[in-house]
Amino acid sequence: MTSRTHRTTARTSSEGRAVARTQTLLKGAAGAGTVRRTTLPGGLRIVTETLPTVRSVTFGIWAHVGSRDETPSLNGATHYLEHLLFKGTERRSALDISAAVDAVGGEMNAFTAKEYTCYYARVLDTDLPLAIDVVCDMLTGSLIEAEDVDAERGVILEEIAMTEDDPGDCVHDLFAHTMLGDTPLGRPVLGTVDTVNALTAERVRRFYKKHYDPTHLVVTAAGNVDHAKVVRQVRRAFEQAGALDRTDATPVAPRSGSRALRTAGRVGLLNRKTEQAHVILGMPGMARTDDRRWAMGVLNTALGGGMSSRLFQEVREKRGLAYSVYSYTSGFADCGLFGVYAGCRPNQVHDVLKICRDELDQVATHGLSDDEIHRAIGQLRGSTVLGLEDTGALMHRLGKSELCWGEQMSVDEMLSWIAAVTPDEVREVARDVLGQRPSLSVIGPLKDRQAARLDDVVA
Structure with a gap:
């Protein structure tokens, strides 16, 4: 302890x-x-x-x-x-x-x-x-x-x-x-x-x-x-090396600020001759200092963080439309991103995107079940500990915590924050984040008629 x-x-x-x-x-x-x-x-x-x-x-x-x-x-x-x-x-x-x-x-x-x-x-x-x-x-x-x-x-x-x-x-x-x-x-x-x-x-x-x-x-x-x-x-x-000559210097403070991203309905397309189409459907997420980041982590885990997640089950297990499908979050000092990635055959890109968009809309409107949330909490707690079982991961946590937050949090504290997340908090975050109009990025050999339909995905 x-x-x-x-x-x-x-x-x-x-x-x-x-x-x-x-x-x-x-x-x-x-x-x-x-x-x-x-x-x-x-x-x-x-x-x-x-x-x-x-x-x-x-x-x-x-x-x-x-x-x-x-x-x-x-x-x-x-x-x-x-x-x-x-x-x-x-x-x-x-x-x-x-x-x-x-x-x-x-x-x-x-x-x-x-x-x-x-x-x-x-x-x-x-x-x-x-x-x-x-x-x-x-x-x-x-x-x-x-x-x-x-x-x-x-x-x-x-x-x-x-x-x-x-x-x-x-x-x-x-x-x-x-x-x-x-x-x-x-x-x-x-x-x-x-x-x-x-x-x-x-x-x-x-x-x-x-x-x-x-x-x-x-x-x-x-x-x-x-x-x-x-x-x-x-x-x-x-x-x-003469690098400590100044004796009155103080460390720089962690980055701060709050910037609301107001992106919606944007489409980025790179038309390339690849075997798969690679897509990310997403929207603004949370800054890394947001108090709701623990609930966001649980939501992300339940949506696309493992083999039992919503997206993995719907896209891969039930329909076999992709080998790799997952969701992720990126948190910066003043803003964040949430995205869903999938790689699929080009002729199935719209089927995959429709399923992903439908799932995001479904969770935004109706939330996740209590069972999904409790399973995601357990998964997140376990992966947090297992991810810190070597000295490299611990060194990474020390440095990032000092630079980004200016303080150190014990593993027990992190586990407590995750365990304290309630279903209502997860559903509130789902409404706020997933309820936004998404944007889309695609790399692949899309035909003209396929590319023309991408705007419909983010409408």
């Missing part, structure tokens, strides 16, 4: 000046699951979760920057920079970086999202000092040489091409653009061929210096870790 506590200790220098502040955010039995946060005077936050029964650690550094922080001409810069931080520092070449982690059997990677970026390494607990040194060096000492920028440009263009060749992936970018338009959230994380070709080393360096200040970074580690040792090692690495 994990309990919540906010015990705070402040370390001071010999002159009496506070230099670090440590808080025990969650206290676990016998130390397991204990979450601590230390904030250094340069504004750098270090959050750890201790699991003494495992032999691995996942160490990560999160940057409070994503593709939504880009101007139109900089679209793709955040992802480009993610690649470039692996290309070398004053102390290590690109080969040195990868070889150091490979030599101890570790794994290292990174990812860019619309509101944050993460760099991480998973290693044996005894090799954690190496992982800290390598990842911190990458984040604080990247050279971003012009030749590396030019060489990596080809790699990123291939990644864009790979995404374009995967319509099941590409349709999600199309749906975001259909719903959010030419806005930072509506543009693709990878950027476009034109914007990536236009990025220069100097522009990327300026972006790096602006967004990778310690006040924008959160360091996380989950596994068999000693919090005090992690703090000392991280602090040493940042100080050696």
Whole structure:
């Protein structure tokens, strides 16, 4: 059992000046699951979760920057920079970086999202000092040489091409653009061929210096870790790089705001020669801070979150019209999306869309049954716990919670919130979200008469 506590200790220098502040955010039995946060005077936050029964650690550094922080001409810069931080520092070449982690059997990677970026390494607990040194060096000492920028440009263009060749992936970018338009959230994380070709080393360096200040970074580690040792090692690495020179800096606050999406009846179509038609039917959802997000999670699970869900049963099990069909939610700081995805033969696209639209309308009008809701609550509780059974998932939860909410929630608290959802709350959310007029995105080889009928789906 994990309990919540906010015990705070402040370390001071010999002159009496506070230099670090440590808080025990969650206290676990016998130390397991204990979450601590230390904030250094340069504004750098270090959050750890201790699991003494495992032999691995996942160490990560999160940057409070994503593709939504880009101007139109900089679209793709955040992802480009993610690649470039692996290309070398004053102390290590690109080969040195990868070889150091490979030599101890570790794994290292990174990812860019619309509101944050993460760099991480998973290693044996005894090799954690190496992982800290390598990842911190990458984040604080990247050279971003012009030749590396030019060489990596080809790699990123291939990644864009790979995404374009995967319509099941590409349709999600199309749906975001259909719903959010030419806005930072509506543009693709990878950027476009034109914007990536236009990025220069100097522009990327300026972006790096602006967004990778310690006040924008959160360091996380989950596994068999000693919090005090992690703090000392991280602090040493940042100080050696001269990244903690400011002593009066404070961490940036989580993103905030409220923006109501007013999209309805929009249709995005990419006519391509694919074997399947890939469709997403959806509407505005909820911001990630919305108090109703727990009920939204239950609704999403019951609608398209598993083999017993409404959509899976109606589209796949009863009619055999699709292999993959599911629903999902995306929550951002100020808005959100809800979507239903399906991949089917092109000549059956309208049958699939009609079933999906009918089910959404049915649930919006009449709600889900109590049995469906209780089953979804149980499924969501179980998947929440099972999804946090490794150090990588725990590290991800620590970083995202710190950046997006500014606080840590225990697994028990999350399970309590899910269990407390009532059928009436789920039905109210269904009316509010599913009762909106949907929009639609489609990729596939639709004939002219099929394409002409798409407007009827969202009417």
